[in-house]
Amino acid sequence: MSASxxxxxxxxxxIDIPFQHDFPIQNLPFGVxxxxxxxxxxxxxxxxxxxxxxxxxxxxFFDDLTELGDAQPRVFRRRSLNGFLRLGRPAWRAVRQxxxxxxxxxxxxxxxxxEAARAALVRQRDVAMLRPVxxxxxxxxxxxLTHAANVGTMFRGPENPLLxxxxxxxxxxxxxxxxxxxSGTPIRRxxxxxxxxxxxxxxFGPSQQLDFELEMAxxxxxxxxxxxxxxxxxxxxxxxxxxxxxxxxxxxxxSWEYAPLGPFLGKNFGSSLGAWVVTLDALEPFRTAGPVQxxxxxxxxxxxxxxxxxIQLEAALAxxxxxxxxxxxxxxxxxxWSMAQQLAHHTSNGCNLxxxxxxxxxxxxxxxxxxxxxxxxxxGTQPVPLADGTTRAFLLDGDTVTLRAYAEANGVRIGxxxxxxxxxxxx
Amino acid sequence: MSASxxxxxxxxxxIDIPFQHDFPIQNLPFGVxxxxxxxxxxxxxxxxxxxxxxxxxxxxFFDDLTELGDAQPRVFRRRSLNGFLRLGRPAWRAVRQxxxxxxxxxxxxxxxxxEAARAALVRQRDVAMLRPVxxxxxxxxxxxLTHAANVGTMFRGPENPLLxxxxxxxxxxxxxxxxxxxSGTPIRRxxxxxxxxxxxxxxFGPSQQLDFELEMAxxxxxxxxxxxxxxxxxxxxxxxxxxxxxxxxxxxxxSWEYAPLGPFLGKNFGSSLGAWVVTLDALEPFRTAGPVQxxxxxxxxxxxxxxxxxIQLEAALAxxxxxxxxxxxxxxxxxxWSMAQQLAHHTSNGCNLxxxxxxxxxxxxxxxxxxxxxxxxxxGTQPVPLADGTTRAFLLDGDTVTLRAYAEANGVRIGxxxxxxxxxxxx
Numbered sequence: 001m002s003a004s005x006x007x008x009x010x011x012x013x014x015i016d017i018p019f020q021h022d023f024p025i026q027n028l029p030f031g032v033x034x035x036x037x038x039x040x041x042x043x044x045x046x047x048x049x050x051x052x053x054x055x056x057x058x059x060x061f062f063d064d065l066t067e068l069g070d071a072q073p074r075v076f077r078r079r080s081l082n083g084f085l086r087l088g089r090p091a092w093r094a095v096r097q098x099x100x101x102x103x104x105x106x107x108x109x110x111x112x113x114x115e116a117a118r119a120a121l122v123r124q125r126d127v128a129m130l131r132p133v134x135x136x137x138x139x140x141x142x143x144x145l146t147h148a149a150n151v152g153t154m155f156r157g158p159e160n161p162l163l164x165x166x167x168x169x170x171x172x173x174x175x176x177x178x179x180x181x182x183s184g185t186p187i188r189r190x191x192x193x194x195x196x197x198x199x200x201x202x203x204f205g206p207s208q209q210l211d212f213e214l215e216m217a218x219x220x221x222x223x224x225x226x227x228x229x230x231x232x233x234x235x236x237x238x239x240x241x242x243x244x245x246x247x248x249x250x251x252x253x254x255s256w257e258y259a260p261l262g263p264f265l266g267k268n269f270g271s272s273l274g275a276w277v278v279t280l281d282a283l284e285p286f287r288t289a290g291p292v293q294x295x296x297x298x299x300x301x302x303x304x305x306x307x308x309x310x311i312q313l314e315a316a317l318a319x320x321x322x323x324x325x326x327x328x329x330x331x332x333x334x335x336x337w338s339m340a341q342q343l344a345h346h347t348s349n350g351c352n353l354x355x356x357x358x359x360x361x362x363x364x365x366x367x368x369x370x371x372x373x374x375x376x377x378x379x380g381t382q383p384v385p386l387a388d389g390t391t392r393a394f395l396l397d398g399d400t401v402t403l404r405a406y407a408e409a410n411g412v413r414i415g416x417x418x419x420x421x422x423x424x425x426x427x
Numbered sequence: 428m429s430a431s432x433x434x435x436x437x438x439x440x441x442i443d444i445p446f447q448h449d450f451p452i453q454n455l456p457f458g459v460x461x462x463x464x465x466x467x468x469x470x471x472x473x474x475x476x477x478x479x480x481x482x483x484x485x486x487x488f489f490d491d492l493t494e495l496g497d498a499q500p501r502v503f504r505r506r507s508l509n510g511f512l513r514l515g516r517p518a519w520r521a522v523r524q525x526x527x528x529x530x531x532x533x534x535x536x537x538x539x540x541x542e543a544a545r546a547a548l549v550r551q552r553d554v555a556m557l558r559p560v561x562x563x564x565x566x567x568x569x570x571x572l573t574h575a576a577n578v579g580t581m582f583r584g585p586e587n588p589l590l591x592x593x594x595x596x597x598x599x600x601x602x603x604x605x606x607x608x609x610s611g612t613p614i615r616r617x618x619x620x621x622x623x624x625x626x627x628x629x630x631f632g633p634s635q636q637l638d639f640e641l642e643m644a645x646x647x648x649x650x651x652x653x654x655x656x657x658x659x660x661x662x663x664x665x666x667x668x669x670x671x672x673x674x675x676x677x678x679x680x681x682s683w684e685y686a687p688l689g690p691f692l693g694k695n696f697g698s699s700l701g702a703w704v705v706t707l708d709a710l711e712p713f714r715t716a717g718p719v720q721x722x723x724x725x726x727x728x729x730x731x732x733x734x735x736x737x738i739q740l741e742a743a744l745a746x747x748x749x750x751x752x753x754x755x756x757x758x759x760x761x762x763x764w765s766m767a768q769q770l771a772h773h774t775s776n777g778c779n780l781x782x783x784x785x786x787x788x789x790x791x792x793x794x795x796x797x798x799x800x801x802x803x804x805x806x807g808t809q810p811v812p813l814a815d816g817t818t819r820a821f822l823l824d825g826d827t828v829t830l831r832a833y834a835e836a837n838g839v840r841i842g843x844x845x846x847x848x849x850x851x852x853x854x
Contacts, residue, residue: 137605142688155687163686168629169620173688174601174695178564178781179653188654190776193596193725202595204725204775226606226697227615227854253776259590260582261569261600262689268601269776270653298620298631348631349617349680349696350854354605427654427777 006100007285009410013103014111015121017047022406022415025103028096029241029276029416030081033127040079040130044099045276045417048124051099052076055120061110062098067091080134081277082356085221085240092221092240096279129184129275132243133219135177136356138271139346140215140247142171143337144330145291147365150375155255167295170337170345172362175247176268180358183244183275183419189397189426190269192253206426207250209380210395213363214315214371214403216332217245218339219277220357227350232303235343236280238353242309244274244403244419245360251374251394273358274403274419282414286310286407288333297341300348307338311407311416313364315371320398320422322388327376330366332405397425433527434712436837440530441538442548444474449833449842452530455523456668456703456843457508460554467506467557471526472703472844475551478526479503482547488537489525494518507561508704509783512648512667519648519667523706556611556702559670560646562604563783565698566773567642567674569598570764571757572718574792577802582682594722597764597772599789602674603695607785610671610702610846616824616853617696619680633853634677636807637822640790641742641798641830643759644672645766646704647784654777659730662770663707665780669736671701671830671846672787678801678821700785701830701846709841713737713834715760724768727775734765738834738843740791742798747825747849749815754803757793759832824852 006026013025023029023045033050034040043050056062057073067090068075075083084091102110110117142148148171149161165171181187189210195202221240224230230238247267254266290308311332318324337345342359363371370376373394376384383391395401400422406415433453440452450456450472460477461467470477483489484500494517495502502510511518529537537544569575575598576588592598608614616637622629648667651657657665674694681693717735738759745751764772769786790798797803800821803811810818822828829847833840 137603152687164622165629165683165686169684171684171688172691174603174691176564176601176778177604178779178784179777181653188777191656192776195591201722202592202725204727226608229618229854250776256592257596257598258687258689259592260685260689261598262685262687264599264601265772265776265778268778295628298629300631345692349619349677349692350606350615351603351692351695352605357605427656 004284006097007282009412012105013046014105015047015049015103020413021047022413022417023047024412025100026412027278027282027414028099029278029282031132031276032080032130034130035122035127039077042076042078042081042084046103049121050124050127052120052122053095055116059116061102062095065094065098067094079130080356081132082134085355089222092279093281096281129182131180131182131273132275132277133356133358135180135358136354138175138177138180138358139172140175140360140362141337141342142362143335143342144362144364145336146367147363147371147375150365150370154379170342172342172346173262175271179268180271180273183272185272185421186424187248187270187421188424190250190253191426192250192265193256194252195256202256207252208394209251210423211249211251211373212315212395212401213247213249214313214328214330215245215247215360215363216405217243217273217358217360219243220353220355220359223355224347224353226352229350230344230347232301232340232344235340238343239280239339241277241279242283243277244405244416246272246401246403246419246421247360248272248421272419272421274416276417278414278416283309283407285409286414290333290338291336293336301341301345303338303340307340308333308335309407311405314404316402317386317392318400319386319388319390319396324402325387327384328369328371330364330369330371332364334366335361335364395423397423399423431711433524434709436839439532440473441532442474442476442530447840448474449840449844450474451839452527453839454705454709454841455526456705456709458559458703459507459557461557462549462554466504469503469505469508469511473530476548477551477554479547479549480522482543486543488529489522492521492525494521506557507783508559509561512782516649519706520708523708556609558607558609558700559702559704560783560785562607562785563781565602565604565607565785566599567602567787567789568764568769569789570762570769571789571791572763573794574790574798574802577792577797581806597769599773600689602698606695607698607700610699612699612848613851614675614697614848615851617677617680618853619677619692620683621679622683629683634679635821636678637850638676638678638800639742639822639828640674640676641740641755641757642672642674642787642790643738643832644670644700644785644787646670647780647782647786650782651774651780653779656777657771657774659728659767659771662767665770666707666766668704668706669710670704671832671843673699673828673830673846673848674787675699675848699846699848701843703844705841705843710736710834712836713841717760717765718763720763728768728772730765730767734767735760735762736834738832741831743829744813744819745827746813746815746817746823751829752814754811755796755798757791757796757798759791761793762788762791822850824850826850
């Protein structure tokens with residue numbers, strides 16, 4: 001059975017999965033969970049359950065998967081996917097295929113093995129999801145034309161929305177890997193140095209311009225060698241899958257500190273990584289062309305075929321105890337630069353990729369759907385109305401931001417779950 | 428015996444150590460080496476030898492050091508210091524003190540134990556030194572006023588040498604941890620996108636403006652908690668020690684890419700980390716006041732006492748097969764922002780430190796001694812004469828850059844060894 005057969009819309013699982021659920025049998029994203037009774041375990045999401053891969057391995061369901069070598073079962077009892085990723089794509093594919101087989105409605109191996117099935121399937125509401133990977137390095141791109149132009153217009157005026165380099169290369173900067181946290185982890189409002197409007201000297205205090213950034217991140221599953229660039233046509237071979245990502249930002253801190261070396265404390269107080277990594281294999285049916293690139297990129301950034309993916313995104317905000325308001329629904333396929341181009345650019349100077357690298361897209365905005373409050377509220381000038389009657393220029397303590405994403409076709413939804421975080425007051 | 432007693436200038440080792448050698452008994456820096464026969468081992472430098480800590484541990488010389496718990500001997504047979512650092516400052520101090528005792532001219536425990544002494548002492552010329560730590564995260568500061576003003580003048584003109592934030596906070600950016608290499612590792616000339624002079628569109632090719640940056644880096648030995656700032660008076664408790672650091676830079680790539688998010692491919696093709704980490708304890712006699720800071724920093728950046736260290740630096744360049752030319756001898760104590768201020772700023776928003784973090788100073792330039800070719804050769808306009816009769820605007824293939832550093836007082840030199848790298852032609 002080929003990898004693409006796992007995407008067949010007619011596949012059905014023996015577990016009940018509601019229509020338009022994020023995690024049908026065609027998806028099978030990978031993550032890491034723990035419970036009070038179980039230490040950290042690798043899992044695949046199926047419907048409202050996590051499927052414990054350590055249990056499956058321990059019961060022998062992977063015994064014939066030679067791609068795993070002697071790494072099982074222990075590689076499935078880890079705090080991150082990194083060890084599993086190091087086994088390589090054949091191992092990832094072998095496990096995903098076996099899980100797909102075991103979950104098919106016409107396969108009784110797990111279904112009719114009550115002891116194994118009871119141990120392997122745990123309701124998602126009963127588990128804590130961890131970061132799926134220990135981030136080795138974190139790079140943030142800036143690949144949405146609408147976002148870059150919006151921000152450029154705000155900071156430099158409408159006659160100069162994009163800097164001269166923007167259409168020639170996927171602009172990016174290094175972020176902080178240590179402060180990437182799991183979805184659900186509260187985000188403490190940072191303190192920082194800022195220049196208040198009209199002030200002639202900076203002050204230090206809690207950020208008053210705390211923001212979210214709706215992003216997607218790809219996870220590097222295959223390392224590259226220092227000194228050896230990865231060509232665009234090889235780039236996707238280094239990607240394991242995609243995650244939701246929220247790159248929380250303190251705009252007042254950022255705008256005072258960022259020249260000339262880029263964002264630092266305005267970003268590195270915390271970023272939230274979605275719990276589930278959707279494999280590139282599961283997204284294969286959603287390949288699509290990207291926007292026309294004008295001027296034509298230099299040869300090292302040119303690609304053949306479709307390297308964008310049709311994914312619907314959503315950002316929502318809920319005040320403490322209040323109802324949620326959907327703020328924007330941009331699309332992932334609107335990004336100007338593809339992941340293949342980002343990765344080829346990143347390595348074009350010989351920079352090496354490591355397993356577990358997190359490479360985020362930058363804020364994703366469509367012309368009518370902005371992925372940050374900075375853009376939605378016009379740098380604070382047009383506060384956004386919420387369902388509870390209040391408005392937001394920037395985030396308030398107690399606000400919860402939730403990002404969601406899915407691809408959908410032929411009645412099958414490949415969902416990413418959600419990434420959420422609630423703002424705690426400054427210390 | 429207190430930690431400071433180990434710095435007593437009258438201490439002598441039973442190993443012959445030439446006058447003004449980098450590694451007398453008062454220094455005892457930590458590193459990691461391997462040989463054809465031995466896998467990676469932790470070591471301390473003494474004279475022309477490395478002292479194999481795994482051997483000392485295996486022979487029982489650390490048996491009574493309860494600070495090591497049950498981590499020995501295996502913690503000394505690792506590819507990085509990270510595991511040893513996680514044991515904490517009491518363990519670092521206990522090992523350094525025991526090593527000092529064992530090497531004292533009046534201590535016979537190791538000296539008169541031929542089997543142990545022969546196994547433990549290996550000539551430095553017979554070993555390969557590795558990166559001392561696996562870098563967890565890498566941050567590069569920009570803390571030399573002379574360097575920042577030189578670069579600012581070149582890029583923005585003499586009326587605007589420093590940006591408004593520079594005297595208010597230690598400007599920094601995140602670098603790439605994956606491409607930090609050991610001293611001696613050749614550096615491949617990177618290819619990259621750049622805008623050639625007079626061009627109206629960028630091209631892609633080997634960098635023509637390859638440069639070095641003379642820096643010092645501190646190594647984080649004690650982690651901090653996400654969401655909890657570290658105050659200036661606590662900052663040095665998180666620092667294990669200091670290393671030489673060369674932040675190789677492709678100026679043409681950097682100047683085209685860096686706006687608005689900072690340096691990326693112009694830097695992340697490689698950075699070189701010195702083999703020996705000199706502990707803060709060994710540098711204690713060299714504390715000194717820093718420059719007067721005007722305006723007075725905000726309270727969270729204020730310090731009491733001396734937090735700079737008097738260290739003499741040197742950058743030298745040797746063409747392939749040619750003699751070496753010393754290019755500059757700036758000083759570490761000239762930095763505007765101290766390490767304590769850098770670390771307090773870095774965590775002021777709650778950003779967490781991890782064991783093995785590398786935090787570099789940024790290029791260190793004194794008014795008459797510049798730490799980069801960019802500054803030495805006036806952005807290429809005044810090529811630097813070398814001892815072989817050639818000149819350099821930027822680095823040529825085959826050039827070797829070597830950085831050195833030492834502190835010295837009362838006839839005792841606390842040296843850092845060197846960090847060197849040779850430029851290989853582009854692929």
